[in-house]
Amino acid sequence: MGGRGRSRTQRKHFRQSRENVWKRTKTDSTQHQQQPDTTDSNNSTEKKHWEPFATQNSAFDEYYKEQGIVDPEEWDTFIEFLRKPLPAAFRINSSSQFSVDIRSQLENDFVKSIQAEGVDGSESEAIRPLPWYPENLAWQSNFSRMQLRKNQTLERFHEFLKQENEIGNITRQETVSMVPPLFLDVRPDHFVLDMCAAPGSKTFQLLEMIHRSAEPESLPNGMVIANDVDVQRCNLLIHQTKRMCTANLIVTNHEAQNFPSCHLRRSHTTREIIEEPGISELLFDRVLCDVPCSGDGTLRKAPDIWRKWAVGMGNGLHCLQVQIAMRGLSLLKVGGRMVYSTCSMNPVENEAVIAEILRRCGRSIELLDVSAELPQLVRRPGLKKWKVQDKGAWSASYEDVPVTRRSGIVQSMFPCGKSFGKKSESDHATTLGDIKDNGDTGNSVDGSSLTEDPVALTDLLKEEDSTFPLEYCMRIVPHDQNTGAFFIAVFHKLSSLPAFEKKPVRPRGQLNGANDNEADKLVDEAKEDICGMEVDAADTGEQIPEETPCAVLTNNEMVEAALDTDPIKMPKIEVEEMQAPRDGESGPEIVKVKRKLQMQGKWRGVDPVVFFKDDIVVDKIKAFYGINDAFPFNGHLVTRNSDTNHVKRIYYISKSAKDVLQLNFLAGQQLKITSIGLKMFERQTSKEGTSSTCAFRISSEGLPLLLPHITKQILWASPVDFKHLLKYKTIKFADFVDAEFGERASKLMLGCCVVVLNKGGQPLPDSPQVDASTIAIGCWRGRNSISVMVTAIDCQELLERLLVHMETEKESPLPENQPLGVRDGEIAKANDN
Numbered sequence: 001m002g003g004r005g006r007s008r009t010q011r012k013h014f015r016q017s018r019e020n021v022w023k024r025t026k027t028d029s030t031q032h033q034q035q036p037d038t039t040d041s042n043n044s045t046e047k048k049h050w051e052p053f054a055t056q057n058s059a060f061d062e063y064y065k066e067q068g069i070v071d072p073e074e075w076d077t078f079i080e081f082l083r084k085p086l087p088a089a090f091r092i093n094s095s096s097q098f099s100v101d102i103r104s105q106l107e108n109d110f111v112k113s114i115q116a117e118g119v120d121g122s123e124s125e126a127i128r129p130l131p132w133y134p135e136n137l138a139w140q141s142n143f144s145r146m147q148l149r150k151n152q153t154l155e156r157f158h159e160f161l162k163q164e165n166e167i168g169n170i171t172r173q174e175t176v177s178m179v180p181p182l183f184l185d186v187r188p189d190h191f192v193l194d195m196c197a198a199p200g201s202k203t204f205q206l207l208e209m210i211h212r213s214a215e216p217e218s219l220p221n222g223m224v225i226a227n228d229v230d231v232q233r234c235n236l237l238i239h240q241t242k243r244m245c246t247a248n249l250i251v252t253n254h255e256a257q258n259f260p261s262c263h264l265r266r267s268h269t270t271r272e273i274i275e276e277p278g279i280s281e282l283l284f285d286r287v288l289c290d291v292p293c294s295g296d297g298t299l300r301k302a303p304d305i306w307r308k309w310a311v312g313m314g315n316g317l318h319c320l321q322v323q324i325a326m327r328g329l330s331l332l333k334v335g336g337r338m339v340y341s342t343c344s345m346n347p348v349e350n351e352a353v354i355a356e357i358l359r360r361c362g363r364s365i366e367l368l369d370v371s372a373e374l375p376q377l378v379r380r381p382g383l384k385k386w387k388v389q390d391k392g393a394w395s396a397s398y399e400d401v402p403v404t405r406r407s408g409i410v411q412s413m414f415p416c417g418k419s420f421g422k423k424s425e426s427d428h429a430t431t432l433g434d435i436k437d438n439g440d441t442g443n444s445v446d447g448s449s450l451t452e453d454p455v456a457l458t459d460l461l462k463e464e465d466s467t468f469p470l471e472y473c474m475r476i477v478p479h480d481q482n483t484g485a486f487f488i489a490v491f492h493k494l495s496s497l498p499a500f501e502k503k504p505v506r507p508r509g510q511l512n513g514a515n516d517n518e519a520d521k522l523v524d525e526a527k528e529d530i531c532g533m534e535v536d537a538a539d540t541g542e543q544i545p546e547e548t549p550c551a552v553l554t555n556n557e558m559v560e561a562a563l564d565t566d567p568i569k570m571p572k573i574e575v576e577e578m579q580a581p582r583d584g585e586s587g588p589e590i591v592k593v594k595r596k597l598q599m600q601g602k603w604r605g606v607d608p609v610v611f612f613k614d615d616i617v618v619d620k621i622k623a624f625y626g627i628n629d630a631f632p633f634n635g636h637l638v639t640r641n642s643d644t645n646h647v648k649r650i651y652y653i654s655k656s657a658k659d660v661l662q663l664n665f666l667a668g669q670q671l672k673i674t675s676i677g678l679k680m681f682e683r684q685t686s687k688e689g690t691s692s693t694c695a696f697r698i699s700s701e702g703l704p705l706l707l708p709h710i711t712k713q714i715l716w717a718s719p720v721d722f723k724h725l726l727k728y729k730t731i732k733f734a735d736f737v738d739a740e741f742g743e744r745a746s747k748l749m750l751g752c753c754v755v756v757l758n759k760g761g762q763p764l765p766d767s768p769q770v771d772a773s774t775i776a777i778g779c780w781r782g783r784n785s786i787s788v789m790v791t792a793i794d795c796q797e798l799l800e801r802l803l804v805h806m807e808t809e810k811e812s813p814l815p816e817n818q819p820l821g822v823r824d825g826e827i828a829k830a831n832d833n
């Protein structure tokens with residue numbers, strides 16, 4: 001349907017372009033390799049600003065040459081590609097109503113016109129669909145973002161990308177970042193956990209997979225929980241995924257390694273009477289473990305990493321990565337699939353983590369050989385051997401590591417993952433009994449019980465090979481397909497993990513609750529074993545070096561998330577509210593409202609999530625819009641305000657999300673939920689809005705789901721009147737081209753209504769059918785007119801799409817400068833909305 005519910009804030013953040021990472025600031029200039037300066041002396045200062053970063057780092061070269069990351073004869077090509085800016089890539093959102101149109105516009109218009117115009121570089125498939133991505137839905141343009149911005153011939157294409165991204169019809173996403181969800185094999189009935197999800201480009205893909213076959217009026221049985229430890233990045237994810245208009249998403253804010261399972265072990269008492277959920281524990285069919293990493297696979301997109309790169313970044317993250325992956329596997333159902341991925345090239349963050357997981361889990365999991373899947377994706381096998389560097393010194397096995405360094409460099413970073421004198425990993429599968437309850441290998445945590453033979457250290461500097469099938473892991477390197485670098489491994493859970501599956505410890509910010517026995521118990525378990533080191537789990541953040549890769553990623557991923565948005569400026573306290581326009585005025589007004597600090601169960605500063613059970617309000621809504629009983633409301637409506645008398649927004653949740661929410665209530669609100677469901681109704685707050693018999697209007701996000709069930713306050717407009725509405729935003733009843741439409745509009749109740757496009761413009765049956773292609777917008781029936789309640793950009797996009805669809809249609813023209821029904825001076829205002 002038209003109008004996918006993006007707000008003015010989103011547009012504002014879209015405009016607040018992210019700093020160009022290829023741009024060097026003055027302060028950088030001393031730290032970088034000097035670039036040839038071809039500028040004339042008059043503007044040399046300005047030009048310096050635009051010189052690219054130095055793209056070399058000797059520590060990087062030494063590290064990766066020694067690791068044999070590519071064959072020596074490939075090294076120069078590898079580095080050459082790493083120094084080139086990354087081509088732009090994007091995905092068409094398959095859930096968009098216009099996905100087929102957009103694909104055909106790309107295939108038939110842009111591909112041909114760019115080639116015909118002979119832009120530099122266009123000879124070799126300037127823009128092309130990625131051959132391995134299903135249904136030509138993902139594209140790569142071999143122009144860099146800079147070229148797109150600077151070259152006039154490409155401007156139209158750039159504008160197209162910007163607009164469609166903003167509307168939500170496409171998502172800018174780095175090519176390699178699109179890969180991991182494809183190996184998850186997600187189906188619409190799956191429960192999926194995205195453990196480190198922000199800013200959400202992969203969550204978006206997962207949601208598309210969940211919604212793939214669902215009709216607009218039916219929701220899939222599956223759902224996605226998207227989690228991230230960083231609350232600001234969670235906000236960005238919420239913002240990003242709003243465009244999906246999904247009732248099947250819950251966003252949470254936890255340390256992934258401590259993600260709660262909400263296991264129902266005993267009966268709970270809650271203030272509300274909660275229905276028994278359909279599930280008794282949070283277990284997932286699919287888990288995506290796209291962990292925080294050093295991010296050197298994104299060097300082409302974020303060349304500032306050249307300067308920041310240090311070997312300690314990867315070493316410092318290894319343990320956290322193992323922990324997160326282990327938690328993911330324990331939350332995975334038997335028979336389920338988990339994908340582990342990083343945008344790092346470092347084996348310590350990749351193969352070493354995979355080997356440690358295999359070591360800990362024994363026969364309960366298998367690393368899958370997925371070479372038959374996505375055969376057109378060029379990838380290389382994982383490494384079987386690597387070394388560890390620390391403080392400039394190389395170690396080929398753990399026994400090479402000086403005792404004084406063993407708190408930072410752990411056994412699991414090495415191919416064999418064993419200490420001197422211990423069994424080799426090949427013995428492991430037959431000696432699961434050796435594994436302690438907690439899944440640890442049983443090796444000493446502080447090195448004190450290790451065999452310490454100083455003589456042996458000198459002559460044992462031999463390289464180790466892993467005996468695990470690490471060749472099943474996938475490495476994507478930049479010069480194979482002109483992309484960034486990525487690492488992916490796919491696991492299949494065969495049985496429960498041999499180890500006692502650790503319960504999460506109580507993370508920071510969680511308060512004691514009256515019914516919080518579970519959490520109290522967990523406090524006692526706050527000593528968490530991390531990769532062979534005994535540390536307080538609440539302090540796991542300290543494992544991350546100060547120059548955290550997350551900081552790197554915060555920058556990098558922004559581009560994908562919202563085409564140059566700045567998460568730091570994301571709205572946290574202020575929320576936007578749309579109000580009904582006053583009659584005769586242009587579209588909706590945006591009003592900023594201050595929000596109070598809220599509590600969600602034991603979580604401080606988080607809005608509560610409560611089931612909305614006010615039958616009087618619900619019945620009024622149903623009666624006003626004539627929503628038939630086939631649409632399930634009961635138990636599917638929630639709010640974020642514990643004072644249900646002052647609810648401003650009502651959200652709709654799928655059956656799957658409802659089950660999780662009920663489980664969470666019964667389990668003592670272990671989940672810290674930052675967002676749930678789909679905003680379906682919003683309270684009218686303007687003077688006119690409150691005089692409507694229904695206090696709530698339908699939000700544009702909720703409209704697609706509700707549309708098939710609305711029988712009142714709905715009008716079908718001819719193409720010409722529909723277009724006029726989009727163009728002029730407010731039209732008086734008497735001024736519609738189709739006078740009958742104007743009359744029917746005047747008979748609606750004052751308040752929110754829905755205008756549907758009658759594509760053919762022919763007379764319709766009494767109850768016309770809607771389907772996925774039906775175009776509808778939320779409007780306001782005022783005293784004398786109908787006003788659209790859709791953002792200007794959505795109106796513009798819909799108008800353009802309609803023109804493509806109905807270009808042959810003969811429109812009765814309205815005077816450009818003085819449309820009917822819009823008084824002088826109101827056009828500009830209307831267009832501003």
Ligand SMILES: C[S@@+](CC[C@H](N)C(=O)[O-])C[C@H]1O[C@@H](n2cnc3c(N)ncnc32)[C@H](O)[C@@H]1O
Pocket residue numbers: 177195196197198199200201202203227228229230233254255256257290291292293550553557
């Ligand atoms: C590689 S990014 C994820 C990108 C995301 N999957 C996407 O496709 O848009 C890693 C994310 O992990 C988050 N993170 C870092 N440490 C975490 C932890 N302990 N638990 C959960 N998330 C964490 C960071 O905030 C960051 O958003």
